[in-house]
Amino acid sequence: MNIVENFDLFAPRLINKQELLSSGHRACSGCAEVLAVRLMAKALGENTVIASATGCMEIVSSMFPTTAWQVPWVHVAFENAASVASGIEAGLKALRKKGKIDDRYIKVVGMGGDGATMDIGFQALSGAMERGHDMIYVCFDNEAYMNTGIQRSSGTPMGASTTTAPAGKVSMGQKTWKKNMPEIMVAHEIPYVATVCPSYPLDFIRKMEKAKSIKGPSYIHCFSVCPTGWRAPSQTAVSMGRMAVETGVFPLFEVENGHYRVSPDMPKKLKPIRDYFKPQGRFRHLTNEEIDPIQERVTIEYKKLMEKAKFL
Amino acid sequence: MGKRVGMEVAVAVAEAVGLCNIDMAAVYPITPQSHIAEHLSDLVADGKIDAEFVTVESEHSAMSAVIGASGTGARSYTATSSQGLMYMHELLPIASAMRLPITMAIANRAVSGPLNILNDHSDIMPQRDSGWISIFVENGQEAIDMSIIAFKIAEHKDVMLPVNINIDGFQLTHMVEPFEMPTQEEVNQFLPPFIPHATLHPARPVTMGAFAMSDYFTEIMKAKDEAIKNSKKVILKVWDEWGRLFGRNYKPVETYKTDDADILLLTMGSMGETAQMAIDELRVKGTKAGLVKLRLWRPFPFDELKAVVKNTKKLIVTDRAVSFGGPGGPVFSEIKSALYAETQRPLIYNYIYGLGGRDVTVKDFTGMFEKVLADTGNQAADTYEFWGVRE
Numbered sequence: 233m234n235i236v237e238n239f240d241l242f243a244p245r246l247i248n249k250q251e252l253l254s255s256g257h258r259a260c261s262g263c264a265e266v267l268a269v270r271l272m273a274k275a276l277g278e279n280t281v282i283a284s285a286t287g288c289m290e291i292v293s294s295m296f297p298t299t300a301w302q303v304p305w306v307h308v309a310f311e312n313a314a315s316v317a318s319g320i321e322a323g324l325k326a327l328r329k330k331g332k333i334d335d336r337y338i339k340v341v342g343m344g345g346d347g348a349t350m351d352i353g354f355q356a357l358s359g360a361m362e363r364g365h366d367m368i369y370v371c372f373d374n375e376a377y378m379n380t381g382i383q384r385s386s387g388t389p390m391g392a393s394t395t396t397a398p399a400g401k402v403s404m405g406q407k408t409w410k411k412n413m414p415e416i417m418v419a420h421e422i423p424y425v426a427t428v429c430p431s432y433p434l435d436f437i438r439k440m441e442k443a444k445s446i447k448g449p450s451y452i453h454c455f456s457v458c459p460t461g462w463r464a465p466s467q468t469a470v471s472m473g474r475m476a477v478e479t480g481v482f483p484l485f486e487v488e489n490g491h492y493r494v495s496p497d498m499p500k501k502l503k504p505i506r507d508y509f510k511p512q513g514r515f516r517h518l519t520n521e522e523i524d525p526i527q528e529r530v531t532i533e534y535k536k537l538m539e540k541a542k543f544l
Numbered sequence: 545m546g547k548r549v550g551m552e553v554a555v556a557v558a559e560a561v562g563l564c565n566i567d568m569a570a571v572y573p574i575t576p577q578s579h580i581a582e583h584l585s586d587l588v589a590d591g592k593i594d595a596e597f598v599t600v601e602s603e604h605s606a607m608s609a610v611i612g613a614s615g616t617g618a619r620s621y622t623a624t625s626s627q628g629l630m631y632m633h634e635l636l637p638i639a640s641a642m643r644l645p646i647t648m649a650i651a652n653r654a655v656s657g658p659l660n661i662l663n664d665h666s667d668i669m670p671q672r673d674s675g676w677i678s679i680f681v682e683n684g685q686e687a688i689d690m691s692i693i694a695f696k697i698a699e700h701k702d703v704m705l706p707v708n709i710n711i712d713g714f715q716l717t718h719m720v721e722p723f724e725m726p727t728q729e730e731v732n733q734f735l736p737p738f739i740p741h742a743t744l745h746p747a748r749p750v751t752m753g754a755f756a757m758s759d760y761f762t763e764i765m766k767a768k769d770e771a772i773k774n775s776k777k778v779i780l781k782v783w784d785e786w787g788r789l790f791g792r793n794y795k796p797v798e799t800y801k802t803d804d805a806d807i808l809l810l811t812m813g814s815m816g817e818t819a820q821m822a823i824d825e826l827r828v829k830g831t832k833a834g835l836v837k838l839r840l841w842r843p844f845p846f847d848e849l850k851a852v853v854k855n856t857k858k859l860i861v862t863d864r865a866v867s868f869g870g871p872g873g874p875v876f877s878e879i880k881s882a883l884y885a886e887t888q889r890p891l892i893y894n895y896i897y898g899l900g901g902r903d904v905t906v907k908d909f910t911g912m913f914e915k916v917l918a919d920t921g922n923q924a925a926d927t928y929e930f931w932g933v934r935e
Contacts, residue, residue: 315605319612359601
């Protein structure tokens with residue numbers, strides 16, 4: 233905690249000063265996702281090639297004829313960031329082997345939102361991870377299709393009101409539990425899976441660097457607060473990310489070769505999820521009776537995670 | 545000079561691609577393309593090709609992966625068919641807009657439904673406006689030659705567009721034919737290394753596939769149209785060069801006994817050879833029949849076509865796909881529109897035939913001629929008919 237509060241003092245040693253996602257992009261004010269993307273680029277450095285899915289981060293950063301990207305970056309379509317990244321990895325590998333490009337090590341990254349990752353791009357991601365490409369895939373999860381106007385995805389949490397699963401007289405909004413994407417990636421038995429949140433920048437950077445050091449596929453699931461879509465004040469993006477972690481709604485952990493490790497940033501005792509729900513318009517309609525089973529599920533899921541972390 | 549060999553065409557296509565020093569291939573299995581994928585992976589497994597072979601989980605990812613690889617400057621190849629091509633559809637205009645010189649073999653097969661694995665052209669026709677150079681081949685030799693030539697056309701600095709080579713499924717892909725396989729030295733001499741303009745490499749970071757709204761979109765579309773139109777010059781030049789080196793000459797519109805013909809037949813793909821036999825039969829009987837084979841589908845060879853059909857009275861256009869509720873087969877409507885402004889043009893008849901692998905014989909072609917010649921009142925001109933349909 234103290235380290236983050238004294239960030240300026242420690243930053244020069246802890247973080248790459250080079251800006252690889254420059255300012256002037258068109259993200260909403262208070263967007264935690266663009267903050268996360270910037271941190272990702274800093275952590276991975278300039279020898280990185282990024283394939284992005286269609287989505288907020290794509291449209292805000294690449295408005296022709298301008299670009300916010302200082303690293304090679306490509307966008308092709310919505311559902312194929314992982315397969316484009318796998319092609320880039322294969323292409324660079326072949327060219328390096330034949331001496332057609334210099335022999336520097338380049339990390340290839342696929343990135344997409346929750347819809348691009350968990351819904352429409354699910355198959356492409358599964359294929360790329362299974363094939364074992366030397367790449368990182370990062371899911372920037374803001375829990376709905378924000379770019380198209382806050383429609384529900386399989387990443388939308390139970391009870392959230394979205395434009396296609398709205399709260400109404402006979403509906404509490406989202407009626408399904410959030411798809412557990414990190415666990416699905418763990419089931420692919422890839423070398424490294426981690427959850428991150430830009431509200432914890434040092435944990436974020438450490439995990440990105442870890443993923444970069446691994447020769448093989450890794451998956452990072454990034455919790456990306458979207459004040460616009462969550463109907464919350466824009467200055468709350470960082471604190472809301474912290475609330476999600478402190479309540480256990482989004483626990484920070486990593487799984488290296490099947491071994492779970494819960495981040496030291498996790499509190500000893502979880503806060504009640506009501507504290508996290510309260511500032512968000514998307515949960516405002518929920519009654520206590522509706523929140524209770526969600527609380528119960530969060531508690532159980534967190535216990536399960538802690539159990540897994542016992543096996544080293 | 546390469547030696548004469550007998551081989552299955554799909555296998556030979558993979559052998560030819562193997563001579564092209566490709567860096568990467570991503571292919572997903574689908575009948576009748578699979579033998580290309582299988583033999584390519586054999587060549588990689590035996591170390592005969594030094595390339596990354598990515599066994600993707602779908603055709604959508606096959607096209608996505610070759611787009612990514614081509615973006616790095618790697619010479620990238622894929623092959624597909626029918627449903628696979630339909631699945632790639634979304635990405636085809638993106639590949640051409642990004643000016644990536646990908647080459648792709650299409651083992652043409654009917655599109656479902658009902659499900660059918662046999663040959664027609666219903667898979668490539670919906671891809672017409674994707675901005676790809678599109679070539680149809682008639683036999684195994686052409687399939688081999690075009691597989692090599694395609695890289696040189698695609699990667700030419702004045703082109704930089706993807707190319708698809710249409711090889712009729714089964715009717716060509718699964719035939720064992722004799723042909724001349726160029727040697728590695730000959731291909732090396734013909735095909736220079738690919739020198740990309742910009743690549744996805746940190747040495748010179750670029751943004752590819754940017755987002756463009758109404759202020760730039762029209763200009764980008766016009767640029768793509770200009771690029772594919774201009775590619776014809778390069779296509780002709782490269783075909784000329786191939787002719788000089790290998791003695792096999794290719795033209796956008798091929799003709800057979802058309803000089804004095806009163807009535808012409810137009811085909812695309814493998815049907816050309818059968819149709820040629822029909823022309824010979826008709827000539828013996830005294831009918832002044834001729835054959836036009838359309839090799840280049842995009843960019844469409846307007847001038848060459850106009851010159852060839854100018855002096856004929858009747859033109860039979862054959863189609864192996866249907867434009868449901870439209871003006872006739874896709875080739876028919878294309879030819880009609882190409883000739884619309886001509887003061888001197890033939891009456892045009894359209895037969896839709898050979899769908900879903902329906903056998904087509906010499907007799908079918910002579911039958912079409914007889915039917916058109918019998919239409920003395922020109923009643924059936926400008927209409928289309930499903931040839932040989934049971935009603």
